[in-house]
Amino acid sequence: MLKVKNLHVNFGGIKAVKGISFTVDKGSIVSLIGANGAGKSTTLRTIAGIIKASKGDIEFEGNSILNNDTSKIVKSGITLCPEGRRVFPDMSVIDNLKIGAYLRKDSITDDINKIYEMFPILKHRSWQLAGTLSGGEQQMLAVARSLMAKPKLMMLDEPSLGLAPLVVNNIFDIIKEINQTGVTILLVEQNANKALKIANKAYVIETGEIVMEGTGKELLNNEKVKSAYLGKTK
Amino acid sequence: MQYFLEQCLIGISIGGAYALIAIGYTLVYGILRLINFAHGDIFMVAGYIMIFTTANFPIYISIPITIIATCILGVVIEKVAYKPLRTAPRMSIMISAIGVSYFLQNFATYLFTALPSNYPPIYFLKKQIHIGYLKTNMADILTPIITILLVLILIWILKHTKIGLSMRAVSRDYEAASLMGIKINNTISYTFAIGSILAAVGSILYFTNRASVFPYSGSMPGLKCFVAAVFGGIGSIPGALIGGFFIGLCETLIKAVGYSTFSDAFTFVILIIVLLLRPTGLFGEKIIDKV
Ligand SMILES: Nc1ncnc2c1ncn2[C@@H]1O[C@H](COP(=O)(O)OP(=O)(O)OP(=O)(O)O)[C@@H](O)[C@H]1O
Ligand SMILES: [Mg+2]
Numbered sequence: 118m119l120k121v122k123n124l125h126v127n128f129g130g131i132k133a134v135k136g137i138s139f140t141v142d143k144g145s146i147v148s149l150i151g152a153n154g155a156g157k158s159t160t161l162r163t164i165a166g167i168i169k170a171s172k173g174d175i176e177f178e179g180n181s182i183l184n185n186d187t188s189k190i191v192k193s194g195i196t197l198c199p200e201g202r203r204v205f206p207d208m209s210v211i212d213n214l215k216i217g218a219y220l221r222k223d224s225i226t227d228d229i230n231k232i233y234e235m236f237p238i239l240k241h242r243s244w245q246l247a248g249t250l251s252g253g254e255q256q257m258l259a260v261a262r263s264l265m266a267k268p269k270l271m272m273l274d275e276p277s278l279g280l281a282p283l284v285v286n287n288i289f290d291i292i293k294e295i296n297q298t299g300v301t302i303l304l305v306e307q308n309a310n311k312a313l314k315i316a317n318k319a320y321v322i323e324t325g326e327i328v329m330e331g332t333g334k335e336l337l338n339n340e341k342v343k344s345a346y347l348g349k350t351k
Numbered sequence: 352m353q354y355f356l357e358q359c360l361i362g363i364s365i366g367g368a369y370a371l372i373a374i375g376y377t378l379v380y381g382i383l384r385l386i387n388f389a390h391g392d393i394f395m396v397a398g399y400i401m402i403f404t405t406a407n408f409p410i411y412i413s414i415p416i417t418i419i420a421t422c423i424l425g426v427v428i429e430k431v432a433y434k435p436l437r438t439a440p441r442m443s444i445m446i447s448a449i450g451v452s453y454f455l456q457n458f459a460t461y462l463f464t465a466l467p468s469n470y471p472p473i474y475f476l477k478k479q480i481h482i483g484y485l486k487t488n489m490a491d492i493l494t495p496i497i498t499i500l501l502v503l504i505l506i507w508i509l510k511h512t513k514i515g516l517s518m519r520a521v522s523r524d525y526e527a528a529s530l531m532g533i534k535i536n537n538t539i540s541y542t543f544a545i546g547s548i549l550a551a552v553g554s555i556l557y558f559t560n561r562a563s564v565f566p567y568s569g570s571m572p573g574l575k576c577f578v579a580a581v582f583g584g585i586g587s588i589p590g591a592l593i594g595g596f597f598i599g600l601c602e603t604l605i606k607a608v609g610y611s612t613f614s615d616a617f618t619f620v621i622l623i624i625v626l627l628l629r630p631t632g633l634f635g636e637k638i639i640d641k642v
Binding site: 167186192196197203204206207217220266 | 513516517519520523524526527529530531532533534
């Protein structure tokens with residue numbers, strides 16, 4: 118469904134992504150893990166069209182979407198739930214959901230009801246300003262907002278960042294649930310353990326390059342991954 | 352007493368025109384974090400467009416033409432002078448705005464000379480009206496009503512339309528807004544369009560009671576409306592509205608008691624006091640710098 122080929126991204130002189138290639142199959146969950154500054158967010162933001170690539174190609178459903186503008190990319194069915202949630206704090210929860218559906222022309226009432234079923238907490242807070250929600254609630258809102266665009270591929274950048282363990286479990290359950298409704302997931306995470314557990318396929322990124330790949334299980338059992346990302350020693 | 356009330360009506364009327372212009376400053380600031388120094392001059396150009404169009408068309412045609420032409424002017428200025436500087440430091444785009452301001456003034460001088468040109472009388476607006484023993488004219492009565500009506504429409508647009516939603520999102524967070532599929536540049540154009548439309552309406556109401564336009568007629572009102580926007584809390588629409596009325600009213604009353612010479616200085620004294628007491632103005636949000 119998504120093919121990233123030899124992607125290079127520079128910020129001025131800094132090479133943040135140096136020839137990354139990976140594929141995301143339709144219906145799967147793919148995780149990218151890696152340390153701080155490895156280039157994970159940069160990769161997602163480039164796919165979303167926020168940053169321009171300097172070299173390489175990105176194909177979505179057979180067409181190159183490289184350096185298309187973000188609006189066009191969202192329209193083609195890719196959304197990014199950004200790092201740090203980035204909900205619109207001075208808008209109500211419901212307005213945040215509406216703006217997630219910005220490009221849609223069909224009726225969204227049904228979808229809002231579905232979202233409220235999936236995230237009951239948001240239903241109770243429908244008219245509350247998003248800025249006054251707790252961190253966990255904001256993350257739910259950010260995911261819900263991304264879902265409102267009816268994506269085929271949903272990218273999530275560190276959805277568990279700064280959340281309590283219980284809420285983290287909750288988020289991962291929701292990601293699985295979304296995947297089961299047929300949405301393909303590309304997940305970036307620091308929480309490697311959880312990210313590998315739900316992944317069909319996973320990639321390890323180090324300083325802008327992919328250094329390992331395999332199924333979630335394979336990487337969970339890999340000694341190098343264990344010591345570097347799972348905090349386990351032999 | 353009668354004199355005082357009549358002066359109040361005049362003040363409220365000027366204040367309404369100021370409020371319409373102040374909203375333009377506040378909208379553009381909200382979305383670009385830019386003080387659009389050319390805004391007052393757009394207001395002045397709207398005056399000339401009106402003079403030009405009424406010379407050729409009846410009033411009911413020239414008013415819409417003026418509004419549309421001013422709207423286009425605002426959008427084009429943004430595209431030509433500000434858009435190319437989107438990623439440049441904020442100071443550069445500010446300097447560009449000052450440049451546009453001077454350009455419009457010089458261009459108007461070139462086309463129309465520095466002498467005041469007569470503003471076409473809009474008889475309907477000039478009509479004398481008596482309310483009890485108060486004498487006033489249609490423009491003075493209509494200005495605050497039109498102002499408040501337009502502000503209500505604007506608030507409705509911001510709250511209930513997609514364009515409004517996108518304007519609020521872009522004002523807050525460019526990147527998150529584009530991730531929703533919003534085209535940032537289009538949203539910025541809508542903002543300039545709305546701001547310029549309000550300036551055109553403000554210009555018609557303002558110049559009707561002044562009878563002439565010259566190339567610098569935009570600078571003082573422009574500055575005052577900027578002050579009004581800061582007074583109310585730049586970025587806030589209710590703030591700009593109240594700021595506009597407040598400054599219009601104070602200035603007129605000061606003139607009425609015989610201190611005309613100081614009425615302009617007064618505006619700036621207010622700005623300084625407000626900034627000392629409440630750096631974010633009456634309704635200002637805490638200044639959160641864009642990420
Ligand atoms: N806008 C930018 N300008 C300059 N350098 C940047 C910019 N954004 C990212 N970088 C650099 O690119 C590299 C990769 O950053 P990126 O945000 O992709 O890392 P990450 O893997 O998402 O890290 P984290 O886990 O901390 O979020 C870093 O060295 C970073 O400093
Ligand atoms: Mg990151």
